[in-house]
Amino acid sequence: MGRPRILFLDAYDSFSNNITSLLTTLLGADVFVLPIDDPLLGTHPGGHHYDGDDGGADDNKDASSLSHGERRARFVAELKRYDAVVCGPGPGNPDTEADVGLVRHVWQLADDELLPVFGVCLGFQSLVSAHGGQVRRLRRGLHGMVREIHHREGGGGVEGDVFAGVRRFNATLYHSLCGDIGQDEVGEGEWEAARWRPSARCPDLVPLAWVEEEREQGEEKERILMAVKHRTKPFWGVQYHPESVCTDEEGNKVILNWFREAQKWNREKGRVALSEGHELARAATKPSLLSQLKLRPTEQDAPRWWELLETNPTLHSLMVPLPAGVQVPDIVEAVDSGCAERIVLDSANAAPASSRADVRGRYSIIAAKLDESLHVEYHVGDPYATIKIRSLGGSSVNLSEKIPLEPSGGVWGLLAAFHEKRRVPAAEPAHTPFVGGFMGYITYEQGLSDIGICLGQDRSHHRPDVSLAWVTKSIIVDHLQQVIHVQQLRSGHLETTDTWIDKTAAKLRALQDSPRRPSFNLSAVPPSLSTVGTRRPSMSASIKPPQTKEYEAKVKTCQEYIAAGESYELCLTDQTTITRPISDVWTQLAPANPLPSSPRKLQQKQRFQSQHNGAFLNSPISSSSSSSSSSSSSSSSWSLFKRLRKHQPAPFASYLRLGPATLVSASPERFLTYDRAGRCSMRPMKGTVRKSDEVATLAQAERILHVPKEEAENLMIVDLVRHDLHGVCGAGRVTVPDLLKVEEYQSVFQMITVVEGQLPPRPDGHGGQEETGPYTGLDVLAASLPPGSMTGAPKKRSCEILREIEGHNERGLYSGVVGYMCATGRGDWSVTIRSLFRWDDEQVVVNTEDGPETHEVWRIGAGGAVTILSTPEGEREEMFTKLAGPLRIFGEDPCRW
Ligand SMILES: C=C(O[C@@H]1C=C(C(=O)O)C=C[C@H]1O)C(=O)O
Numbered sequence: 001m002g003r004p005r006i007l008f009l010d011a012y013d014s015f016s017n018n019i020t021s022l023l024t025t026l027l028g029a030d031v032f033v034l035p036i037d038d039p040l041l042g043t044h045p046g047g048h049h050y051d052g053d054d055g056g057a058d059d060n061k062d063a064s065s066l067s068h069g070e071r072r073a074r075f076v077a078e079l080k081r082y083d084a085v086v087c088g089p090g091p092g093n094p095d096t097e098a099d100v101g102l103v104r105h106v107w108q109l110a111d112d113e114l115l116p117v118f119g120v121c122l123g124f125q126s127l128v129s130a131h132g133g134q135v136r137r138l139r140r141g142l143h144g145m146v147r148e149i150h151h152r153e154g155g156g157g158v159e160g161d162v163f164a165g166v167r168r169f170n171a172t173l174y175h176s177l178c179g180d181i182g183q184d185e186v187g188e189g190e191w192e193a194a195r196w197r198p199s200a201r202c203p204d205l206v207p208l209a210w211v212e213e214e215r216e217q218g219e220e221k222e223r224i225l226m227a228v229k230h231r232t233k234p235f236w237g238v239q240y241h242p243e244s245v246c247t248d249e250e251g252n253k254v255i256l257n258w259f260r261e262a263q264k265w266n267r268e269k270g271r272v273a274l275s276e277g278h279e280l281a282r283a284a285t286k287p288s289l290l291s292q293l294k295l296r297p298t299e300q301d302a303p304r305w306w307e308l309l310e311t312n313p314t315l316h317s318l319m320v321p322l323p324a325g326v327q328v329p330d331i332v333e334a335v336d337s338g339c340a341e342r343i344v345l346d347s348a349n350a351a352p353a354s355s356r357a358d359v360r361g362r363y364s365i366i367a368a369k370l371d372e373s374l375h376v377e378y379h380v381g382d383p384y385a386t387i388k389i390r391s392l393g394g395s396s397v398n399l400s401e402k403i404p405l406e407p408s409g410g411v412w413g414l415l416a417a418f419h420e421k422r423r424v425p426a427a428e429p430a431h432t433p434f435v436g437g438f439m440g441y442i443t444y445e446q447g448l449s450d451i452g453i454c455l456g457q458d459r460s461h462h463r464p465d466v467s468l469a470w471v472t473k474s475i476i477v478d479h480l481q482q483v484i485h486v487q488q489l490r491s492g493h494l495e496t497t498d499t500w501i502d503k504t505a506a507k508l509r510a511l512q513d514s515p516r517r518p519s520f521n522l523s524a525v526p527p528s529l530s531t532v533g534t535r536r537p538s539m540s541a542s543i544k545p546p547q548t549k550e551y552e553a554k555v556k557t558c559q560e561y562i563a564a565g566e567s568y569e570l571c572l573t574d575q576t577t578i579t580r581p582i583s584d585v586w587t588q589l590a591p592a593n594p595l596p597s598s599p600r601k602l603q604q605k606q607r608f609q610s611q612h613n614g615a616f617l618n619s620p621i622s623s624s625s626s627s628s629s630s631s632s633s634s635s636s637s638w639s640l641f642k643r644l645r646k647h648q649p650a651p652f653a654s655y656l657r658l659g660p661a662t663l664v665s666a667s668p669e670r671f672l673t674y675d676r677a678g679r680c681s682m683r684p685m686k687g688t689v690r691k692s693d694e695v696a697t698l699a700q701a702e703r704i705l706h707v708p709k710e711e712a713e714n715l716m717i718v719d720l721v722r723h724d725l726h727g728v729c730g731a732g733r734v735t736v737p738d739l740l741k742v743e744e745y746q747s748v749f750q751m752i753t754v755v756e757g758q759l760p761p762r763p764d765g766h767g768g769q770e771e772t773g774p775y776t777g778l779d780v781l782a783a784s785l786p787p788g789s790m791t792g793a794p795k796k797r798s799c800e801i802l803r804e805i806e807g808h809n810e811r812g813l814y815s816g817v818v819g820y821m822c823a824t825g826r827g828d829w830s831v832t833i834r835s836l837f838r839w840d841d842e843q844v845v846v847n848t849e850d851g852p853e854t855h856e857v858w859r860i861g862a863g864g865a866v867t868i869l870s871t872p873e874g875e876r877e878e879m880f881t882k883l884a885g886p887l888r889i890f891g892e893d894p895c896r897w
Pocket residue numbers: 571573669685686687688789790831833834861862863864865882
């Protein structure tokens with residue numbers, strides 16, 4: 001007998017892959033996934049999870065022309081291929097057609113079409129609703145809450161009771177709605193016996209488990225239905241989440257019992273799953289980016305110019321001691337070649353004396369000679385990516401080419417192929433985490449597009465959402481060993497006379513002897529600032545923070561969505577803008593974008609103008625404008641960075657000046673790291689407490705953070721991140737080595753969890769232990785953006801809701817990621833938070849005493865996870881706490897406002 005086959009109907013939950021993993025490992029089954037709105041069935045065209053990942057049903061693209069009957073027939077034919085169906089959890093309400101889609105058809109199958117079904121959460125609620133029950137709101141939603149599930153341990157002699165022989169266990173709940181079969185009409189005296197009997201309202205449903213939830217003092221407990229079975233049909237369902245990391249293993253027995261019952265039912269009915277015929281569902285694990293590319297016809301005969309550059313690299317490097325007292329910015333300044341672009345990934349809190357922080361970076365990574373680097377840029381919605389290079393072999397070339405993208409892999413496919421061609425083989429020893437490779441940023445909006453959210457036609461700009469440079473010259477500071485590595489990747493087939501390594505090493509050695517000014521004098525007065533902008537603007541900045549009342553109202557709106565079952569947790573954010581005179585010489589030379597043209601864009605523009613009391617600029621800014629024109633002036637973005645790293649030393653600090661974007665970041669949060677053997681690790685952070693006299697020690701912070709509200713917030717993201725990793729690593733390849741750990745940072749304590757995954761080995765065994773492939777870290781990155789800690793769960797619906805609440809304002813670099821993907825296959829990405837960024841083309845003209853003056857606009861995003869237990873005041877305060885770090889470099893503390 002072959003492995004059993006299970007069909008999972010995916011309602012777009014962020015826990016789906018955890019369920020398919022559990023079913024695969026526990027039952028030894030092959031699990032296939034069909035979205036509830038599968039376009040191949042024409043139910044809801046355009047809502048498919050993965051572009052072009054269509055399970056091979058190419059002859060079915062015209063599904064929208066199918067009649068209702070034909071679609072149903074096609075679904076029923078598909079069901080014949082499986083031993084059982086699992087209807088998954090998800091956002092929304094089972095009584096809303098679009099939220100459950102295909103699941104509804106399952107309960108209406110004719111007797112000769114029946115097959116065993118297991119509903120989880122939304123799937124369970126749909127089962128209850130289809131059999132006379134009502135689905136109503138809980139008195140208060142329970143998300144990420146762990147409760148003991150009450151059932152009759154002996155099974156009570158009920159046939160098909162999948163809880164028989166299972167000890168009491170704890171399980172995680174993620175729901176706002178619940179099944180109402182009339183339980184509230186039963187008096188206290190009868191409850192004990194009546195709760196296990198079908199109710200008058202739902203005579204076909206046998207209750208199998210309950211949770212009785214203590215509510216407010218004096219209130220009766222809330223009777224929450226946790227599991228049912230159908231009296232005669234092979235339908236079962238549970239309200240809790242069997243797949244959550246906090247559900248006890250004992251709960252697995254329920255799944256095992258269900259499957260035994262399912263197989264028994266199939267045997268008794270003589271039902272055997274068909275092994276041939278058409279298959280609509282896809283495998284539970286995503287195909288790798290590279291494998292999708294290999295299916296394509298080979299490239300054109302003549303390679304393009306960029307296909308020849310930097311391929312077959314070998315690593316050359318030199319090590320010099322890190323001179324005492326030399327800081328990362330000193331090194332950057334010493335080797336600066338006057339290039340307008342700069343990328344520094346800075347373990348700013350590496351120095352032992354810099355803080356008591358738990359998490360320190362070990363390495364800082366500096367990209368050098370970026371004008372000689374190939375750049376890959378992509379703007380969401382474009383059918384192409386751009387590859388460009390400014391200079392080659394010391395001469396300016398300004399080559400640029402638009403590369404059409406394949407629908408299957410999109411920009412990720414291009415990046416994977418680009419990387420593969422330039423991969424450093426495992427045989428090359430790497431003494432540093434990065435020997436060269438991609439460095440750059442990815443925006444939040446790229447992540448939205450990756451999860452199938454359409455940004456619409458009205459983006460008023462053409463800024464890159466993916467901006468990565470292929471760095472071949474780099475400087476690595478090893479803060480632990482106190483050494484600097486100067487490294488260069490040289491294309492294998494090119495003879496080179498490049499002496500960059502030697503020259504750079506000489507400059508670094510010279511640092512030893514040169515007298516150094518402190519890289520930033522903390523006591524220096526920061527540029528003055530006024531919140532109303534009435535002071536001489538050339539000297540001041542004006543800031544526009546979120547309005548307290550508006551923010552609190554948005555928190556309440558989030559909670560309304562959560563109470564309605566649309567989301568379990570929403571990471572609400574807002575942006576503070578800081579406008580100030582243009583400070584960087586390269587910005588002054590950069591042409592701004594032309595004026596937006598469509599009426600909608602004009603409206604956006606006017607809104608922005610009125611906010612800033614100025615006018616958009618549509619021409620290059622003259623370099624004679626007010627402020628200093630030196631990149632090292634006290635107000636340049638680089639000096640902002642130096643100030644921030646001093647005030648807020650963070651393990652994932654970074655400075656990026658790449659294309660039209662500038663980022664100054666003090667991020668404490670790792671998003672994703674992976675090594676060349678395909679071990680991936682993510683570190684979602686949820687639960688923040690500000691350091692104060694009352695909360696000064698780890699023990700005090702633990703007391704505040706180890707409470708149900710904070711733990712639930714974290715747990716939800718942990719399960720979400722497990723789902724993201726399972727989707728690429730596959731069943732049984734994800735673990736949680738550190739759960740709900742409180743760590744100390746410069747000005748806050750944060751609760752984090754470590755989630756690890758292992759990419760599948762190369763099927764043909766090529767390349768030895770060290771290589772992964774065809775999966776690489778890029779597959780994981782592509783499958784897990786935007787970072788779950790910045791969205792909430794379930795990710796897709798939550799992001800859609802947040803876009804509405806946040807007024808369709810783009811988050812841009814904030815909530816995206818910054819990091820690298822080394823040519824060896826290693827990678828490390830941080831979540832872009834506690835940071836400020838700006839776009840060159842976002843400028844306003846401010847009227848000053850001396851006439852109009854052009855200002856640049858910096859943005860600081862800040863926010864936090866809203867749950868049903870949040871208070872508007874608490875969330876507002878958390879947002880201001882996070883805003884405080886970056887804003888303080890302008891001399892302001894929002895916590896004192
Ligand atoms: C939203 C932010 O931070 C995120 C939200 C956190 C929380 O809700 O506790 C913690 C870290 C980040 O993942 C931010 O810094 O702006």
